[in-house]
Amino acid sequence: MSTTAAKSNDLAAALANSDLLIDRATLEQAIRDMAAPIRADYGDDDVPVYLTIMHGGLPFAAQLAMEVGALGLDLEFDYLHATRYRGATSGGELTWKHRPATPLQGRRVLLADDILDEGHTLAAIRAWCLEQGASDVRIAALAVKVHDRCVPGLHADYVGVEVPDRYVFGYGMDYHEQGRNLPAIYALKE
Structure with a gap:
């Protein structure tokens, strides 16, 4: 069996063992409500630097x-593109794969990401933006995981939906690097 076929089977098995948490229509409405x-x-003359956090933030950010x-x-x-996961399900040291080319000095920055879970990656990204001279850094997250383990002082300024403290995937979030383009959010059954 090819690697592609094995991955497809893994995602199919995950979907069969998951609950649909939030459907596409609900997510699209939540995104409209965030706008x-x-x-x-932001004022009429205030053009923020809009930083999409790859890969997960891409569907939502667009x-x-x-x-x-x-x-x-x-x-x-x-x-x-900064990650602590590199395909794993728990985070390690932050690895930068791509830093923005746009100068941030004196600029307002809006970060767009798929999920705020514990927030270690987003906290490091926000700190980096401020080190680069950003005057303001705000976070837009499609989903915020509900638990009490978030980095102290970190929060999303704009939130689409809340999700339970379970392994969630779809709409940018991956299941072992798969399923980011699923048009809904799923959670593995406990």
């Missing part, structure tokens, strides 16, 4: 960008 508070927080654009907020796009 108005974001638009309200849709959110269109929603705030529809409300008249321009964004300067860039991205970063």
